[in-house]
Amino acid sequence: MTILALYSNKGGVGKTAAAVNLAYLAAQSGLMTLICDLDPQSSATFYFRVKPKLKPKARGLVRGPKPIDRSIKGTDYENLDLLPADFTHRNLDITFNRQKSRKQRLKKVLKPFRNEYDLIILDSPPTINIMAENIFNAADHLLVPLIPSTLSIRTHAQLLSFLKKNKYQSDGVYSFFSFVDGRKKLHRELATWARGNFTGVLRSVIPYLSHVEQMGIYREPVPAFAPLSPASKAYQALWEEIQQEILNERK
Amino acid sequence: MEPILHVRLPDEYKPGQVEDLLAGKFAFLVESPIVEKWTFYDTFDWRLFNRSLVLRHAGQELFLEPLSGGESLNGLAGTSSPVFAWDLPENSLRQRLEPIIKVRALLPLADLHIRSRTYRILNKDEKTVARLVTTEARTLDEGSEFVLATYLSLRPVRGYPKYSRKLAKRLGRVGTKTPMLEDLYFSALERTGQNPGSYSGKLNLKLKAKKRSDSSTKVILRYLFEIMKANEAGIKADIDTEYLHDYRIAIRRTRSALSQIRNVFPADVTEHFKQSFRALGQRTNTLRDLDVYLLSEDEFQARLPEAMREDIVPLFDYLRLLRKRSLEEVLEGLSSSEYARALNEWEEFLYKPVPKKPGAANATMPTVELARKRIYKRYRRVLRDGDYILTHTQDELLHALRIECKKLRYLMEFFASLFPRKKMGRLIKQLKKLQDNLGDFNDLSVQQEYLMRMAEELPIDDPRSRKALVATGYLVENLGYRQKEVKANFADTFTEFASPANQKSFRQLFAQKRKAGR
Numbered sequence: 104m105t106i107l108a109l110y111s112n113k114g115g116v117g118k119t120a121a122a123v124n125l126a127y128l129a130a131q132s133g134l135m136t137l138i139c140d141l142d143p144q145s146s147a148t149f150y151f152r153v154k155p156k157l158k159p160k161a162r163g164l165v166r167g168p169k170p171i172d173r174s175i176k177g178t179d180y181e182n183l184d185l186l187p188a189d190f191t192h193r194n195l196d197i198t199f200n201r202q203k204s205r206k207q208r209l210k211k212v213l214k215p216f217r218n219e220y221d222l223i224i225l226d227s228p229p230t231i232n233i234m235a236e237n238i239f240n241a242a243d244h245l246l247v248p249l250i251p252s253t254l255s256i257r258t259h260a261q262l263l264s265f266l267k268k269n270k271y272q273s274d275g276v277y278s279f280f281s282f283v284d285g286r287k288k289l290h291r292e293l294a295t296w297a298r299g300n301f302t303g304v305l306r307s308v309i310p311y312l313s314h315v316e317q318m319g320i321y322r323e324p325v326p327a328f329a330p331l332s333p334a335s336k337a338y339q340a341l342w343e344e345i346q347q348e349i350l351n352e353r354k
Numbered sequence: 355m356e357p358i359l360h361v362r363l364p365d366e367y368k369p370g371q372v373e374d375l376l377a378g379k380f381a382f383l384v385e386s387p388i389v390e391k392w393t394f395y396d397t398f399d400w401r402l403f404n405r406s407l408v409l410r411h412a413g414q415e416l417f418l419e420p421l422s423g424g425e426s427l428n429g430l431a432g433t434s435s436p437v438f439a440w441d442l443p444e445n446s447l448r449q450r451l452e453p454i455i456k457v458r459a460l461l462p463l464a465d466l467h468i469r470s471r472t473y474r475i476l477n478k479d480e481k482t483v484a485r486l487v488t489t490e491a492r493t494l495d496e497g498s499e500f501v502l503a504t505y506l507s508l509r510p511v512r513g514y515p516k517y518s519r520k521l522a523k524r525l526g527r528v529g530t531k532t533p534m535l536e537d538l539y540f541s542a543l544e545r546t547g548q549n550p551g552s553y554s555g556k557l558n559l560k561l562k563a564k565k566r567s568d569s570s571t572k573v574i575l576r577y578l579f580e581i582m583k584a585n586e587a588g589i590k591a592d593i594d595t596e597y598l599h600d601y602r603i604a605i606r607r608t609r610s611a612l613s614q615i616r617n618v619f620p621a622d623v624t625e626h627f628k629q630s631f632r633a634l635g636q637r638t639n640t641l642r643d644l645d646v647y648l649l650s651e652d653e654f655q656a657r658l659p660e661a662m663r664e665d666i667v668p669l670f671d672y673l674r675l676l677r678k679r680s681l682e683e684v685l686e687g688l689s690s691s692e693y694a695r696a697l698n699e700w701e702e703f704l705y706k707p708v709p710k711k712p713g714a715a716n717a718t719m720p721t722v723e724l725a726r727k728r729i730y731k732r733y734r735r736v737l738r739d740g741d742y743i744l745t746h747t748q749d750e751l752l753h754a755l756r757i758e759c760k761k762l763r764y765l766m767e768f769f770a771s772l773f774p775r776k777k778m779g780r781l782i783k784q785l786k787k788l789q790d791n792l793g794d795f796n797d798l799s800v801q802q803e804y805l806m807r808m809a810e811e812l813p814i815d816d817p818r819s820r821k822a823l824v825a826t827g828y829l830v831e832n833l834g835y836r837q838k839e840v841k842a843n844f845a846d847t848f849t850e851f852a853s854p855a856n857q858k859s860f861r862q863l864f865a866q867k868r869k870a871g872r
Contacts, residue, residue, distance in 0.1 A: 151481070152479045152480060152481035153479075153481060153513075154479070174513070175512055175513055176511070176512055176513030176514070177482075177510075177511035177512035177513055177514070178482070178511075179474070179481065179482040184512055184513075322480075
């Protein structure tokens with residue numbers, strides 16, 4: 104069992120798209136997969152046509168594993184389940200803060216699912232507060248989408264130094280470039296620079312493509328509605344690299 | 355999620371009717387059908403069925419499933435159809451399967467063409483909330499396809515229990531609830547005229563205590579005769595080694611019954627058939643020996659140091675060659691007119707009613723009485739001989755005791771149904787432990803002599819032969835050590851078998867009860 108968190112403290116970098124498409128590809132390859140939508144904006148939940156609401160009294164992440172179990176929904180795809188987002192998660196930071204072992208809550212809540220699923224993908228909100236630290240503690244690996252801009256690269260450097268300073272394992276951090284336009288010289292240069300200066304930068308890149316944007320119209324993962332599109336192939340390549348570089352390494 | 359409900363649809367059901375069932379009540383989407391070939395497997399003696407298991411080949415995968423449903427194991431099937439456990443890729447399925455089927459071949463029982471179609475039930479957001487799957491199974495029947503059965507399964511989607519509940523209610527009305535796999539398995543086997551569990555190499559006899567001994571003996575012998583006949587085809591097709599093994603055991607038991615169940619048939623008849631079966635048994639000795647050596651190839655290699663393991667291969671190649679020749683001889687024998695005549699004669703005798711006034715002394719004795727007498731006599735003989743060996747350990751005596759034990763064991767198995775099952779089972783188990791010890795001792799001594807002799811037959815001019823000879827020498831020495839260990843264990847094993855508690859059990863079950871006043 105592996106927990107993989109799509110994480111970035113910047114918004115709009117393609118986290119949710121990657122989480123949804125990777126979860127779909129993982130399930131297709133035969134892994135029992137759970138995608139957890141931790142973002143109160145509930146985009147992943149929306150993509151899977153599930154209503155963004157947990158069962159009444161199932162404030163799962165707060166109360167513990169039992170109620171969460173009731174909130175999990177099967178998706179339209181074999182082997183793929185979803186823990187829907189809930190707008191009440193907007194206050195999770197505050198709630199966690201009031202609880203015991205506040206940085207370990209998420210890890211504890213997910214523990215019972217380690218046996219049930221082969222892969223758990225966390226789609227996280229863009230924060231670097233208690234919620235983020237819960238994610239760092241729960242996840243075996245972080246996967247950070249980088250957009251090829253100087254600010255994004257700078258943010259990534261900040262993240263790495265934060266992890267190091269707070270004694271989180273930084274060798275579990277991987278990143279990939281998203282929203283890449285291969286025609287732009289700056290994009291190519293930044294990517295080269297990042298590969299030279301950060302460890303764990305994956306070779307696969309997700310280009311800036313319209314099919315990714317259309318996910319909101321179809322409400323399906325790209326490989327499900329446009330399996331032969333370049334976008335689908337890009338995610339497929341990324342998934343294969345993740346299997347080789349990240350998942351296999353754990354065995 | 356796993357299906358919660360299987361319904362077998364009436365035979366006249368048409369696939370389109372599922373859509374009628376849903377129309378107006380549920381929005382749905384039909385996926386394109388999936389066509390698969392399924393094959394069920396089991397061994398000749400139904401080892402999987404006897405554990406309520408079925409091995410199913412579907413697509414690229416094998417599934418080992420409980421017949422009545424439940425947790426299944428699956429694994430990649432490998433490139434060709436499986437025949438033996440060792441042909442399968444190393445995985446948990448093989449680990450589970452291997453101890454059950456051991457060296458037996460997996461035989462395809464039935465081929466099915468499965469066509470399944472999924473109806474995705476949608477809610478207002480066009481989200482899938484349940485799946486209905488129709489599964490149509492066809493068999494190939496004399497060239498044309500025959501629809502064996504059609505099932506409708508409900509597969510809930512996690513988190514949407516309401517829809518599944520509603521659907522389950524509707525489904526109950528269109529067909530009968532049926533566990534699909536089990537139903538399909540039995541239907542397919544029935545269609546192809548197979549009866550699961552119909553063959554077993556074990557003696558599953560049910561004798562009557564008061565029946566005349568000669569007719570009971572014929573019941574035993576007929577049973578053994580049927581086992582012999584059942585295995586002939588498998589020996590001829592050389593499917594696995596156990597057909598010959600079961601066939602030989604049936605012959606050995608027949609010989610044992612003829613000589614141990616004394617004076618139930620005329621002496622000349624008994625003598626004639628004893629001779630005849632001795633000859634039949636001898637014909638297959640060499641082939642069985644070679645089978646045993648070749649089956650133990652890995653085990654023998656493992657007894658050698660790593661560097662020598664390759665060296666011994668020429669010896670086994672030679673044995674493989676000998677086996678080929680030996681098989682030809684056996685097959686020739688099985689299809690000879692002489693063999694057919696011997697079996698016909700035997701069959702005629704077996705199915706002839708017993709004479710009203712037989713000449714043989716024990717013919718009309720109640721079966722249970724003769725059984726007690728014979729078993730107790732053999733048992734006391736084993737005790738006496740074993741006791742003597744404890745103080746005079748000689749290899750020949752151990753060999754003789756092994757034969758005595760075998761006679762006792764066969765007698766106990768012939769008549770097991772006449773005695774309390776639990777007690778009998780326990781005593782046979784005790785006896786088996788002693789037999790294993792004696793059998794190992796004997797095998798090891800035969801093996802040492804045989805392997806050395808075979809290695810010396812390898813061509814001298816081949817440089818590989820010299821290496822093989824050295825490796826065989828090493829192996830034989832190793833087997834010698836093992837034999838000493840086994841011999842050292844005899845005293846304890848025998849003492850346990852001859853324990854006062856066991857002696858009492860034997861006495862209670864088998865000693866003649868003296869009637870008061872006699």
